[in-house]
Amino acid sequence: xxxxxxxxxxxxxRSQRWLIxxxxxxxxxxxxxxxHEPLGDSLAWSAxxxxxxxxxxxxxxxxxxxASARAALAAAGGARAAQLSALVVALLGGVIxxxxxxxxxxxxxxxxxxxxxxxxxTAAGCVAALACxxxxxxxxxxxxxxxxxxxxxxxLLTVTLVVxxxxxxxxxxxxxxxxxxxxxxxxxxxxxxxxxxxxxxxAWYASVxxxxxxx
Amino acid sequence: xxxxxxxxxxxLRRPWVxxxxxxxxxPGSLVRxxxxxxxxxxxxxxxxxxxxxxSRGVVRDRPxxxxxxxxxxxALPLSAEAFLVHVGRIHGRGGRDSRQQAAAWLERFGIGPxxxxxxxALSKGTVQKVAIAAALVGDPELLVLDEAWTGLxxxxxxxxxxxxxxxxxxxxxxxxxxxxxxxxxxRPARHLRVEPGGVVAEAEAPxxxxxxxxxxxxxxxVEVAGFxxxxxxxxxxxxxxxxxxxxxxxxxxxxxxCSDDVLRHLLAGKRAHIVAVRQLPGGPxxxxxx
Numbered sequence: 001x002x003x004x005x006x007x008x009x010x011x012x013x014r015s016q017r018w019l020i021x022x023x024x025x026x027x028x029x030x031x032x033x034x035x036h037e038p039l040g041d042s043l044a045w046s047a048x049x050x051x052x053x054x055x056x057x058x059x060x061x062x063x064x065x066x067a068s069a070r071a072a073l074a075a076a077g078g079a080r081a082a083q084l085s086a087l088v089v090a091l092l093g094g095v096i097x098x099x100x101x102x103x104x105x106x107x108x109x110x111x112x113x114x115x116x117x118x119x120x121x122t123a124a125g126c127v128a129a130l131a132c133x134x135x136x137x138x139x140x141x142x143x144x145x146x147x148x149x150x151x152x153x154x155x156l157l158t159v160t161l162v163v164x165x166x167x168x169x170x171x172x173x174x175x176x177x178x179x180x181x182x183x184x185x186x187x188x189x190x191x192x193x194x195x196x197x198x199x200x201x202x203a204w205y206a207s208v209x210x211x212x213x214x215x
Numbered sequence: 216x217x218x219x220x221x222x223x224x225x226x227l228r229r230p231w232v233x234x235x236x237x238x239x240x241x242p243g244s245l246v247r248x249x250x251x252x253x254x255x256x257x258x259x260x261x262x263x264x265x266x267x268x269x270s271r272g273v274v275r276d277r278p279x280x281x282x283x284x285x286x287x288x289x290a291l292p293l294s295a296e297a298f299l300v301h302v303g304r305i306h307g308r309g310g311r312d313s314r315q316q317a318a319a320w321l322e323r324f325g326i327g328p329x330x331x332x333x334x335x336a337l338s339k340g341t342v343q344k345v346a347i348a349a350a351l352v353g354d355p356e357l358l359v360l361d362e363a364w365t366g367l368x369x370x371x372x373x374x375x376x377x378x379x380x381x382x383x384x385x386x387x388x389x390x391x392x393x394x395x396x397x398x399x400x401x402r403p404a405r406h407l408r409v410e411p412g413g414v415v416a417e418a419e420a421p422x423x424x425x426x427x428x429x430x431x432x433x434x435x436x437v438e439v440a441g442f443x444x445x446x447x448x449x450x451x452x453x454x455x456x457x458x459x460x461x462x463x464x465x466x467x468x469x470x471x472x473c474s475d476d477v478l479r480h481l482l483a484g485k486r487a488h489i490v491a492v493r494q495l496p497g498g499p500x501x502x503x504x505x
Contacts, residue, residue, distance in 0.1 A: 003305035010301065014292035066288035071266035072349055075282030075359065077305040079268055212268040214225050 004077045004085035015064050021056035029101055039109040043125025044177045046101035051136040052162045054094030058140025061090035083211035087204050091137045098129040124180040127188045131176035134196040135165050138203035146210040172196040216240050220272035232258040234413040242386040250409035256392045259409055263390050264359040281350030283363040289334035289342045296330040299352050306353030320348035325370045340366040360391040396421045433495035435474040440464035440488045
């Protein structure tokens with residue numbers, strides 16, 4: 001598995017296709033920052049925007065390997081492990097991106113209003129960012145090959161799932177973001193993070209099984 | 216290893232490509248998979264190699280596997296060497312060992328000078344050599360080759376043929392598809408045919424096409440009348456095998472490669488009259504000289 005993860009990481013880094021979702025994320029963070037937002041609000045924004053960015057990064061990892069190379073490596077390392085390694089690399093990259101986004105907000109934002117201090121708000125925001133990265137990974141796993149092969153359908157489904165993740169009351173990402181916002185600040189959003197991990201686990205499982213069976 | 220009741224389709228609404236395949240692959244066997252285009256040969260190979268999982272049934276005891284898929288695409292942002300090193304690591308080799316193996320295989324295929332080149336920049340045949348090296352770099356006990364000879368030069372074919380022979384002799388299993396029925400035809404092999412509809416059955420070796428050398432041609436017999444004498448002058452011409460007397464004159468047997476020259480000589484002579492020219496049947500000449 002470490003061999004496959006190293007290979008997928010090399011594919012992602014050397015292809016330079018990671019630049020587009022990372023630049024997208026940097027752009028929305030810059031656009032949402034005017035330097036006067038309270039820290040809790042800016043962390044909520046950077047966490048929320050991690051969902052589409054990580055979904056996009058996941059798409060990059062799931063589409064940058066030719067089928068023939070995948071077949072050769074699946075024979076060497078296992079068809080399921082090959083797909084899993086692509087998802088792992090996308091999530092690792094997404095977590096780095098989301099944590100960097102949170103750090104950026106901590107640097108540029110105004111002090112939080114109200115009772116919870118800067119440390120508590122930062123910690124809650126970072127956990128929310130993790131939860132959102134995990135949900136973004138789930139969205140990317142469901143809305144891309146091998147589960148959705150056509151790029152038009154993939155884009156449509158991804159946008160729909162991102163909107164649902166940010167608007168549906170059932171979404172663990174939204175729950176985590178709400179918890180991180182200072183007005184409702186009530187400790188770390190650990191339960192939403194765990195719920196996000198369960199959702200992503202199911203999405204990864206579907207993607208891994210489909211990769212082993214449909215190709 | 217064995218396939219037990221293996222069936223495959225690429226989706227619930229897709230047709231079955233392979234049906235109920237029960238195949239046990241004994242150590243030391245060379246297996247050729249036959250079938251018309253689109254019959255499911257590649258899918259059977261992918262199932263054997265573990266590149267895809269069966270929809271039904273199980274594949275048991277698959278050993279360490281190397282797989283050369285058909286039409287290997289070079290659309291990877293890696294150099295030939297980096298790709299092979301990654302494959303070595305995926306097989307569980309250490310970094311240094313993987314680099315040594317990668318370099319050794321590139322040298323064996325005669326493409327060492329291209330090791331730092333991006334895969335995209337390599338010629339088709341060189342990419343194919345990299346794909347084969349990737350299948351071999353893990354020292355597989357099961358080697359699955361889907362038209363792996365396509366685009367290879369003589370060096371590549373020789374290395375691959377040698378690897379196939381060596382691995383079978385060492386107790387490995389080699390399963391292959393190739394459009395050329397003469398490929399590895401000199402080696403004892405088991406044949407499996409994928410019928411249209413996906414049934415996998417044991418088969419006989421396919422008939423080899425006729426050799427590209429022309430069939431052996433016998434001498435040309437020329438009957439000549441009115442030449443006179445015993446034809447001793449004719450016997451001295453290049454390519455004349457024998458001159459014998461017949462009822463009406465002489466029969467001259469000529470090497471087929473020289474028959475035109477002899478005929479020209481006869482036609483140029485005023486007295487000779489050519490009665491008949493016959494092609495005699497071929498086959499090894501009497502006395503066994505080839």
